[in-house]
Amino acid sequence: MSKQVTIKQIAxxxxxxxxxxxxxxxxxxxxxxxxxxxxxxxMDELQYRPSALAQSMRNHTTKTIGVVISNVLNPFFTxxxxxxxxxxxxxxxxxxxxxxxxxxxxxxxxxxxxxxxxADGIILASTGNHANYHSMVNDMPLVFIDRMPQGKDANLYxxxxxxxxxxxxxxxxxLIKQGATRVNAIVSPVATTGTERLNGFRKALTAHDFxxxxxxxxxxxxxxxxxxxxxxxxIQTNQCDALFCGNNVILMNxxxxxxxxxxxxMKLAVFDDQPWFDFVQYPIISVDQPAYLIGTxxxxxxxxxxxxxxxxxxxxIVRTKLVIR
Amino acid sequence: MSKQVTIKQIAxxxxxxxxxxxxxxxxxxxxxxxxxxxxxxxMDELQYRPSALAQSMRNHTTKTIGVVISNVLNPFFTxxxxxxxxxxxxxxxxxxxxxxxxxxxxxxxxxxxxxxxxADGIILASTGNHANYHSMVNDMPLVFIDRMPQGKDANLYxxxxxxxxxxxxxxxxxLIKQGATRVNAIVSPVATTGTERLNGFRKALTAHDFxxxxxxxxxxxxxxxxxxxxxxxxIQTNQCDALFCGNNVILMNxxxxxxxxxxxxMKLAVFDDQPWFDFVQYPIISVDQPAYLIGTxxxxxxxxxxxxxxxxxxxxIVRTKLVIR
DNA sequence: CTTGTATATGAAATCGATTTCATAAAGGCG
DNA sequence: CGCCTTTATGAAATCGATTTCATATACAAG
Numbered sequence: 124m125s126k127q128v129t130i131k132q133i134a135x136x137x138x139x140x141x142x143x144x145x146x147x148x149x150x151x152x153x154x155x156x157x158x159x160x161x162x163x164x165x166m167d168e169l170q171y172r173p174s175a176l177a178q179s180m181r182n183h184t185t186k187t188i189g190v191v192i193s194n195v196l197n198p199f200f201t202x203x204x205x206x207x208x209x210x211x212x213x214x215x216x217x218x219x220x221x222x223x224x225x226x227x228x229x230x231x232x233x234x235x236x237x238x239x240x241x242a243d244g245i246i247l248a249s250t251g252n253h254a255n256y257h258s259m260v261n262d263m264p265l266v267f268i269d270r271m272p273q274g275k276d277a278n279l280y281x282x283x284x285x286x287x288x289x290x291x292x293x294x295x296x297x298l299i300k301q302g303a304t305r306v307n308a309i310v311s312p313v314a315t316t317g318t319e320r321l322n323g324f325r326k327a328l329t330a331h332d333f334x335x336x337x338x339x340x341x342x343x344x345x346x347x348x349x350x351x352x353x354x355x356x357x358i359q360t361n362q363c364d365a366l367f368c369g370n371n372v373i374l375m376n377x378x379x380x381x382x383x384x385x386x387x388x389m390k391l392a393v394f395d396d397q398p399w400f401d402f403v404q405y406p407i408i409s410v411d412q413p414a415y416l417i418g419t420x421x422x423x424x425x426x427x428x429x430x431x432x433x434x435x436x437x438x439x440i441v442r443t444k445l446v447i448r
Numbered sequence: 449m450s451k452q453v454t455i456k457q458i459a460x461x462x463x464x465x466x467x468x469x470x471x472x473x474x475x476x477x478x479x480x481x482x483x484x485x486x487x488x489x490x491m492d493e494l495q496y497r498p499s500a501l502a503q504s505m506r507n508h509t510t511k512t513i514g515v516v517i518s519n520v521l522n523p524f525f526t527x528x529x530x531x532x533x534x535x536x537x538x539x540x541x542x543x544x545x546x547x548x549x550x551x552x553x554x555x556x557x558x559x560x561x562x563x564x565x566x567a568d569g570i571i572l573a574s575t576g577n578h579a580n581y582h583s584m585v586n587d588m589p590l591v592f593i594d595r596m597p598q599g600k601d602a603n604l605y606x607x608x609x610x611x612x613x614x615x616x617x618x619x620x621x622x623l624i625k626q627g628a629t630r631v632n633a634i635v636s637p638v639a640t641t642g643t644e645r646l647n648g649f650r651k652a653l654t655a656h657d658f659x660x661x662x663x664x665x666x667x668x669x670x671x672x673x674x675x676x677x678x679x680x681x682x683i684q685t686n687q688c689d690a691l692f693c694g695n696n697v698i699l700m701n702x703x704x705x706x707x708x709x710x711x712x713x714m715k716l717a718v719f720d721d722q723p724w725f726d727f728v729q730y731p732i733i734s735v736d737q738p739a740y741l742i743g744t745x746x747x748x749x750x751x752x753x754x755x756x757x758x759x760x761x762x763x764x765i766v767r768t769k770l771v772i773r
Numbered sequence: 774c775t776t777g778t779a780t781a782t783g784a785a786a787t788c789g790a791t792t793t794c795a796t797a798a799a800g801g802c803g
Numbered sequence: 804c805g806c807c808t809t810t811a812t813g814a815a816a817t818c819g820a821t822t823t824c825a826t827a828t829a830c831a832a833g
Contacts (some may be wrong), residue, residue: 452789454788454789454790455789455790455791456789456790466789466790466791467791467792469790470790470791470792471791471792473790473791474791474792498789498790499788499789499790501788501789501790502788502789502790502791503789503790503791504790505788505789505790505791506789506790506791506792507790507791
């Protein structure tokens with residue numbers, strides 16, 4: 124690196140103290156017009172840019188937040204992250220994105236890293252296996268998204284979630300109204316979302332006086348390794364005519380199976396909507412989550428918390444929209 | 449925030465100087481066994497974590513890199529970013545992702561921000577409108593990905609690119625071999641990729657003794673606003689039976705038009721492959737770019753440059769793979 | 774002409790680490 | 804026992820900003 128231009132050099136150039144240069148940037152009303160001009164000339168001339176590092180050091184704020192999710196490759200999270208980044212940029216914040224792959228150890232390490240970097244806050248889709256967030260983050264503000272926080276001090280934190288149960292209920296309900304006679308489900312057991320979506324599934328069956336058979340439900344580990352066999356098993360042994368998929372990754376894997384086995388007749392529903400669902404030969408019913416909105420809301424919640432650390436905890440639940448094709 | 453635990457408190461706890469505590473972390477071989485033990489006890493007891501900020505300040509390295517792309521929502525870039533993040537994490541680096549939306553001003557602002565934060569380097573898919581990168585980044589290492597850097601000192605930088613021309617050639621060639629008689633193209637004029645892909649398109653036509661008609665080519669601004677009309681225009685006025693799309697976003701918009709106008713017969717090829725192409729009713733020919741690999745390569749290139757600032761510039765070109773459906 | 778009040782500026786402390794330089798204690802050797 | 808080399812440690816400077824406190828000047832009021 125070529126040597127950085129510091130406040131010292133500007134001070135020298137303008138023949139004033141470093142304090143005065145700093146004031147030109149932060150409290151110009153305390154500085155005389157001529158001095159301001161001299162200092163600004165120096166800044167232009169030497170192309171001065173204040174070191175964000177040094178400022179953070181002094182001010183105890185980094186204007187940086189962390190976003191901890193399972194995987195940016197999942198388009199739901201991608202959109203969410205984009206929502207956060209846009210909101211953050213507008214307010215002068217930078218975003219560090221961390222992929223946990225649903226691995227609690229990775230999550231732990233990333234959180235530590237963010238604490239070390241003194242992020243101003245963290246937006247977190249937690250794998251949910253941590254007993255005590257507070258001791259991990261040492262009073263750093265946390266906003267939980269997508270998944271309900273678990274553990275003893277979970278209720279201390281702001282959340283932005285969706286109504287998984289209702290969304291799933293509507294999707295399964297729509298499947299049945301379209302004539303499905305036996306609906307099976309594949310959901311992820313990770314975090315709280317899987318359970319809640321399964322609840323919606325069960326309630327929809329019950330509402331239509333369908334029996335709930337445990338063998339009609341498969342739990343997938345979200346990483347997509349075994350989805351194919353699970354799906355195939357449901358389809359072949361249960362002879363189901365409709366499948367409810369707990370997320371878009373699962374649906375993708377189900378589609379692979381259907382294609383490979385040339386199963387043309389299957390009603391499909393899935394939690395989370397993607398644009399390309401429009402182009403698939405099956406008329407996919409989907410629960411559209413406002414991922415981008417969740418991102419912006421989470422960021423705003425975080426900012427509010429930062430501005431007012433003692434205000435009461437908020438729990439935001441955003442609406443889903445049923446998409447019928 | 450509750451007050452942070454600093455090196456000072458550890459020093460106090462262990463009854464040694466701050467220098468010694470620092471040495472326990474960085475050069476333990478200079479410290480006696482007993483002292484190490486005392487200091488480590490203190491660290492455990494007080495849950496000490498060194499401030500990354502203070503370290504960066506002293507060491508002039510932040511262990512942070514910037515990634516500047518047009519949009520994470522584009523799955524090509526998502527995958528690329530994931531490749532970078534995985535490689536970075538392994539080496540203890542954090543990643544700040546910046547979305548330019550192909551807006552040179554935004555790109556400029558983000559680069560400034562990264563310079564202010566003293567990122568150790570930047571991986572950049574540039575919109576290409578900057579004359580002088582060097583003066584912008586002040587000797588910070590830069591690795592260009594996806595797009596060729598433009599401007600006078602463009603040749604000073606490492607690049608990791610794909611062979612756009614060859615990939616496009618193969619795709620269009622395959623379309624024609626599948627029986628296409630009039631192939632049209634929609635590409636993005638942004639950056640160098642559009643031009644190169646168009647060159648491949650032209651060469652493939654020529655190779656098959658097809659005439660090159662300028663009205664068969666549409667330039668789309670990548671933001672997808674006008675793709676629909678452009679596509680419709682090509683299809684209706686030119687009566688083409690095959691379309692080459694310059695990227696996955698364009699293809700998505702073309703599919704929308706085809707669906708809306710119920711055009712069932714159209715051969716399609718696209719630069720960049722996505723998993724869901726398998727499930728679309730049209731047998732999409734695609735050019736599979738190793739996005740994840742580009743990401744890891746770019747990061748490694750950046751690390752190499754950091755380790756050895758004076759080594760000669762490298763230009764890496766990764767292979768694409770034709771996917772025929 | 775003295776006293777008091779703005780106005781403008783600088784010296785020095787601070788944020789939390791690392792590193793250089795100096796020094797004290799301990800051990801080796803003649 | 805005295806001299807020299809290791810070994811272990813601390814004091815202080817440094818990284819690049821901000822902020823407090825003190826001070827110097829200018830000007831108004833008495």
